[in-house]
Amino acid sequence: xxxxxxxxxxxxxxxxxxxxxxxxxxxxxxxxxxxxxxxxxxxxxxxxxxxxxxxxxxxxxxxxxxxxxxxxxxxxxxxxxxxxxxxxxxxxxxxxxxxxxxxxxxxxxxxxxxxxxxxxxxxxxxxxxxxxxxxxxxxxxxxxxxxxxxxxxxxxxxxxxxxxxxxxxxxxxxxxxxxxxxxxxxxxxxxxxxxxxxxxxxxxxxxxxxxxxxxxxxxxxxxxxxxxxxxxxxxxxxxxxxxxxxxxxxxxxxxxxxxxxxxxxxxxxxxxxxxxxxxxxxxxxxxxxxxxxxxxxxxxxxxx
Amino acid sequence: xxxxxxxxxxxxxxxxxxxxxxxxxxxxxxxxxxxxxxxxxxxxxxxxxxxxxxxxxxxxxxxxxxxxxxxxxxxxxxxxxxxxxxxxxxxxxxxxxxxxxxxxxxxxxxxxxxxxxxxxxxxxxxxxxxxxxxxxxxxxxxxxxxxxxxxxxxxxxxxxxxxxxxxxxxxxxxxxxxxxxxxxxxxxxxxxxxxxxxxxxxxxxxxxxxxxxxxxxxxxxxxxxxxxxxxxxxxxxxxxxxxxxxxxxxxxxxxxxxxxxxxxxxxxxxxxxxxxxxxxxxxxxxxxxxxxxxxxxxxxxxxx
Numbered sequence: 001x002x003x004x005x006x007x008x009x010x011x012x013x014x015x016x017x018x019x020x021x022x023x024x025x026x027x028x029x030x031x032x033x034x035x036x037x038x039x040x041x042x043x044x045x046x047x048x049x050x051x052x053x054x055x056x057x058x059x060x061x062x063x064x065x066x067x068x069x070x071x072x073x074x075x076x077x078x079x080x081x082x083x084x085x086x087x088x089x090x091x092x093x094x095x096x097x098x099x100x101x102x103x104x105x106x107x108x109x110x111x112x113x114x115x116x117x118x119x120x121x122x123x124x125x126x127x128x129x130x131x132x133x134x135x136x137x138x139x140x141x142x143x144x145x146x147x148x149x150x151x152x153x154x155x156x157x158x159x160x161x162x163x164x165x166x167x168x169x170x171x172x173x174x175x176x177x178x179x180x181x182x183x184x185x186x187x188x189x190x191x192x193x194x195x196x197x198x199x200x201x202x203x204x205x206x207x208x209x210x211x212x213x214x215x216x217x218x219x220x221x222x223x224x225x226x227x228x229x230x231x232x233x234x235x236x237x238x239x240x241x242x243x244x245x246x247x248x249x250x251x252x253x254x255x256x257x258x259x260x261x262x263x264x265x266x267x268x269x270x271x272x273x274x275x276x277x278x279x280x281x282x283x284x285x286x287x288x289x290x291x292x293x294x295x296x297x298x299x300x301x302x303x304x
Numbered sequence: 305x306x307x308x309x310x311x312x313x314x315x316x317x318x319x320x321x322x323x324x325x326x327x328x329x330x331x332x333x334x335x336x337x338x339x340x341x342x343x344x345x346x347x348x349x350x351x352x353x354x355x356x357x358x359x360x361x362x363x364x365x366x367x368x369x370x371x372x373x374x375x376x377x378x379x380x381x382x383x384x385x386x387x388x389x390x391x392x393x394x395x396x397x398x399x400x401x402x403x404x405x406x407x408x409x410x411x412x413x414x415x416x417x418x419x420x421x422x423x424x425x426x427x428x429x430x431x432x433x434x435x436x437x438x439x440x441x442x443x444x445x446x447x448x449x450x451x452x453x454x455x456x457x458x459x460x461x462x463x464x465x466x467x468x469x470x471x472x473x474x475x476x477x478x479x480x481x482x483x484x485x486x487x488x489x490x491x492x493x494x495x496x497x498x499x500x501x502x503x504x505x506x507x508x509x510x511x512x513x514x515x516x517x518x519x520x521x522x523x524x525x526x527x528x529x530x531x532x533x534x535x536x537x538x539x540x541x542x543x544x545x546x547x548x549x550x551x552x553x554x555x556x557x558x559x560x561x562x563x564x565x566x567x568x569x570x571x572x573x574x575x576x577x578x579x580x581x582x583x584x585x586x587x588x589x590x591x592x593x594x595x596x597x598x599x600x601x602x603x604x605x606x607x608x
Binding site: 089094096097098106109110112113121127145266268271273 | 393396402404413417420423424425429430431449454455552561567569571572
């Protein structure tokens with residue numbers, strides 16, 4: 001018999017969804033308990049519980065990012081799987097929603113309406129434009145697919161992977177500046193690792209054309225926030241859309257709240273909906289129960 | 305030798321683009337001239353010129369809508385072709401831009417930013433929702449394709465056609481109310497004909513669920529504007545996005561300018577860019593020159 005502990009602010013919802021699936025040889029425990037061999041939950045809650053769960057064999061997170069469990073002082077003697085293939089859809093809706101809001105001038109057109117001004121001028125387009133993806137994992141591949149549905153050109157910057165059929169041109173290693181040149185939109189979808197710290201710095205922002213937009217939906221560590229402030233204040237960039245920040249919630253004293261041409265959301269671009277995450281858990285539980293390799297295993301060395 | 309007259313506010317641009325193509329046996333005339341056998345242009349300008357062009361054999365419009373040429377008192381002794389397959393991309397960007405702006409709460413989130421309020425609540429999604437297309441011609445088929453890229457369900461209401469592979473369920477004839485029930489979004493892409501007058505009336509609006517959005521990017525005649533005013537003022541509908549109106553430009557006294565949950569644009573959702581329209585003209589000119597049937601022929605009886 002496998003014993004599952006759910007550590008989530010939405011534990012009741014996860015429990016109900018998992019019970020409906022009637023998974024074989026599984027009981028769901030209510031409290032932290034030495035016999036638990038599986039845990040499902042939010043990384044911050046899991047991190048605090050690890051020491052009290054000696055029998056733990058497998059941990060499934062409800063998120064894509066797992067940095068809270070990467071601390072080298074924490075245990076790594078269990079299989080860690082993250083949630084993948086569930087955020088691409090949400091990220092696409094967010095990214096293309098904001099790109100289109102920019103091109104279709106949805107805010108300025110509403111100002112025209114309020115001014116009762118019939119503004120018959122044309123607005124911008126996505127088709128034919130070049131989108132650059134900083135990180136082409138399971139989410140980036142979905143974004144690339146959608147960009148193709150909008151007839152865009154897709155450039156991808158990755159550590160080494162180059163297997164996404166929707167990417168027209170790949171860049172690696174020292175080609176970051178070459179990658180940035182000529183982009184209309186730069187979309188960062190990077191995990192928080194030591195390698196991604198401040199990858200979006202002044203050099204990268206200066207290499208972008210002045211009409212370019214930056215979107216960061218990965219992790220806040222990837223962006224040099226001061227460099228972006230300077231770029232936006234000096235109109236070196238058309239705009240930025242940020243969902244993630246160095247410090248979250250963003251302090252009320254942070255200049256981003258009032259920076260021109262910066263739109264922000266609140267780490268809400270791709271939330272973990274239990275209906276979606278439970279599907280990942282159930283698929284992996286069936287593999288676990290059958291003694292087969294789990295999907296979406298995290299590499300502790302790499303950090304994702 | 306064929307003689308082409310260009311009647312457009314962007315005639316110089318069209319002339320330059322057509323000259324680059326070096327089409328065989330074609331001269332471009334500057335003025336209205338009895339020898340002209342081909343005209344390319346805007347329907348309102350063409351309408352006024354028809355009587356002065358006795359040798360006219362073929363007219364290519366720069367728009368999809370051709371109602372200005374449908375007046376039964378006007379000549380119909382020429383082949384009329386409209387612009388198709390060039391507006392779908394633009395319409396998609398407009399429609400999905402506004403749908404996503406609604407679901408991602410782009411306006412409310414900006415208000416949160418202005419209030420320095422870190423609002424971590426989730427926003428809505430397109431995937432799994434049902435979009436209803438009122439009219440599934442060349443534009444509607446493109447919208448259906450994009451809806452599928454966003455993993456939506458697609459319903460289509462048409463006179464009789466049912467050949468779009470991306471439509472999950474078709475409705476015809478008296479099934480308009482059945483079509484409206486259960487839609488999350490209703491998108492009207494109808495031409496102006498006698499059959500489409502006030503098709504979107506109080507009965508249809510009342511049949512939509514209260515969370516539904518209406519988008520009209522076809523022609524203003526399809527909407528009973530008073531019925532929409534009542535539906536929005538009584539919160540029977542979540543919102544409307546209108547690009548076309550009974551009277552354009554919309555009079556400054558019209559209540560739509562200040563109706564709650566109504567966003568408007570100014571017949572700008574899919575503009576005729578000469579680069580796109582010229583491709584249609586060139587393709588058709590080659591057919592015309594070869595004595596072959598033209599593409600996108602308008603049926604004067606049907607009106608599109």
